[in-house]
Amino acid sequence: MTSTPVRRPVDRLARVPEPAVDVGPYFDLDHGLVDRTIFGDPALYRQELRRVFAPSWLFLAHESQFVKPGDFFTTYMGEDPVIVTMGKDRRLRAFLNACRHRGMRVCRADAGATKAFTCSYHGWSYDTSGRLVNVPNGEDYPAHFDRDQWGLTEVAQLDTYKGLVFATWNPQAPPLVEALGGMTWYMDAMLDRDPEGTEVVGGVHKWVLEGNWKLAAEQFASDWYHVNISHASALMVMSPTGKGPKTEIVQTPGRQYTDPLGHGHGFPTHPKSRFDDRVVHGHYDYEALRERLGDARVEGPMTTGHATVFPNFSYLPVNGSIRVWHPKGPDRMEVWAWTLVDRSMPDEVKDAQRVYNLRTFGPTGIFEQDDGENWSEVQATAHGFVSGSMTLNYQMGLGLEAEDGVHPGTTGRLYSDGAARGFYARWRDLMNTPAWHEKDTR
Amino acid sequence: MSIHPTDEVTDTVTGADIRLHFEVQRLYAVEAQLLDQHRYADWLELFAEDLHYWAPVRTNRLRRQQALADGAPGEVAIFDETKASLAWRIRRFDSGMAWAEDPPSRTRHLITNITVRAGEEAGEYVAESAFLCYRNRLEREVDLYAGGRTDVLRREPDDGRLLIARRTILLDQNVLLAKNISTFL
Numbered sequence: 139m140t141s142t143p144v145r146r147p148v149d150r151l152a153r154v155p156e157p158a159v160d161v162g163p164y165f166d167l168d169h170g171l172v173d174r175t176i177f178g179d180p181a182l183y184r185q186e187l188r189r190v191f192a193p194s195w196l197f198l199a200h201e202s203q204f205v206k207p208g209d210f211f212t213t214y215m216g217e218d219p220v221i222v223t224m225g226k227d228r229r230l231r232a233f234l235n236a237c238r239h240r241g242m243r244v245c246r247a248d249a250g251a252t253k254a255f256t257c258s259y260h261g262w263s264y265d266t267s268g269r270l271v272n273v274p275n276g277e278d279y280p281a282h283f284d285r286d287q288w289g290l291t292e293v294a295q296l297d298t299y300k301g302l303v304f305a306t307w308n309p310q311a312p313p314l315v316e317a318l319g320g321m322t323w324y325m326d327a328m329l330d331r332d333p334e335g336t337e338v339v340g341g342v343h344k345w346v347l348e349g350n351w352k353l354a355a356e357q358f359a360s361d362w363y364h365v366n367i368s369h370a371s372a373l374m375v376m377s378p379t380g381k382g383p384k385t386e387i388v389q390t391p392g393r394q395y396t397d398p399l400g401h402g403h404g405f406p407t408h409p410k411s412r413f414d415d416r417v418v419h420g421h422y423d424y425e426a427l428r429e430r431l432g433d434a435r436v437e438g439p440m441t442t443g444h445a446t447v448f449p450n451f452s453y454l455p456v457n458g459s460i461r462v463w464h465p466k467g468p469d470r471m472e473v474w475a476w477t478l479v480d481r482s483m484p485d486e487v488k489d490a491q492r493v494y495n496l497r498t499f500g501p502t503g504i505f506e507q508d509d510g511e512n513w514s515e516v517q518a519t520a521h522g523f524v525s526g527s528m529t530l531n532y533q534m535g536l537g538l539e540a541e542d543g544v545h546p547g548t549t550g551r552l553y554s555d556g557a558a559r560g561f562y563a564r565w566r567d568l569m570n571t572p573a574w575h576e577k578d579t580r
Numbered sequence: 581m582s583i584h585p586t587d588e589v590t591d592t593v594t595g596a597d598i599r600l601h602f603e604v605q606r607l608y609a610v611e612a613q614l615l616d617q618h619r620y621a622d623w624l625e626l627f628a629e630d631l632h633y634w635a636p637v638r639t640n641r642l643r644r645q646q647a648l649a650d651g652a653p654g655e656v657a658i659f660d661e662t663k664a665s666l667a668w669r670i671r672r673f674d675s676g677m678a679w680a681e682d683p684p685s686r687t688r689h690l691i692t693n694i695t696v697r698a699g700e701e702a703g704e705y706v707a708e709s710a711f712l713c714y715r716n717r718l719e720r721e722v723d724l725y726a727g728g729r730t731d732v733l734r735r736e737p738d739d740g741r742l743l744i745a746r747r748t749i750l751l752d753q754n755v756l757l758a759k760n761i762s763t764f765l
Contacts, residue, residue: 341656345756370677510759
């Protein structure tokens, strides 16, 4: 996959470095303590755009959204608008969605197909490989103006993992598969059930929430705890009796995986603690899956669960919800959620998964409604002088993490803050480490 | 849209037309009251058994690709419901543990711009309307859901009541500007 990179330095002009805050004092993770300041402070927010989002691999899209050259999808990396598109060489690329002339977005459609991205301000036009191919009134530019120097700003690296497209601005980031680390074993319980892989249903759910993005990312990494209370009404209508799950299921055993790179995944292991759709459940040949993925994955992350790939990509392995928490300031996030299905599912099974996902975890979903209420409520009171600097308790499961001999890596109990502690350890370390762009002395 | 700018009220409008329009307007007013009073089980009785209640997502598309701007059947949707799945959602509200609505929101559904025309089947009508739903929640949360609805209304042979058999809701937002939709539109 070699091609002439059109990537430019993000900025050739010298930048005045912004002072960085040492976030170490906001954490005592060995004792499970987190200062609430990290959810509301504007300076910390700007610092996390520079040091958490810019250097990390971020989820962009699913490969199945791009079939033909010219197909594009627009999204965000942190707060930076990006275009993901398939070039004539059928290669996926991602560019900053900003004209090199005045910075206007060169594409204002959510998705579609095009031959070129033309800025509607002055007409600079870029092809699907990011090259600047047309500049109106070009004769009025100086002789040294070289169009080849002014292509769209391309991400430093783009790669896919089993259908999921990720990219990073960081030329020094390790390869994607290394950045995912031990999480891939768990991700495969969703991405590798089908030899043909996965695809997404057309369309993306997008909604806005008055809450810091970490509230959601952390919860999907490590919080089974809230399910029985926050989602009591949903559990009640979903249980066969209509009265809610039996105690043995509520007190269900399970494990929670904590990855040293900040990822996390919790999953019950009780065979009746299931949240999959009946049609979808009936579709699967569990014996074949045991052979393909092993008993531990079929009895663990394939029952149900929740996961976050650091920093802001989360998923629900059996609901088929994959989503990004786009940061929109310290107090706001946008949720962008896709519906994932296995490629070889019959159409009626795909449709059952689609409908089940929107009824449970769409913005009107019987689970999602209550999550939205929690996050916005937490954020609404995060700016008081006293309430905003409370010490929060992340002690659940402290000291109980170990290698369990069944699931790779470090796991703790299902009901644990373990992966949240891991998430914040990673966040703290990135926040306290100058990113590649700060070390660049060019 | 099926309305043509030259359509107008003329002498050919009959008393039956006026009666039908009034009937639909009254149906929607009653429906809005039931929703605003959180009487969802009663609200559900306004719908036919074979209901399809659907709110596709709205996307920004290039002008030459406008045909793709509204989500197609089978794509991700805000609602894609049967009468049974609406009943399931309503049972959740009645559980006493639906925290997103506890304390309950204050809502006001305004239904306007109504037009009614004959449907494809005998005894069916197509009613288009515009809605504005104001939600005020807790101390100062405000959400506005605005859009259009296209309903297929069917007259019940037994009692002559008009039931809503199909509803397509086009919410006039791309990113849903709310943390959720915990009412119906």
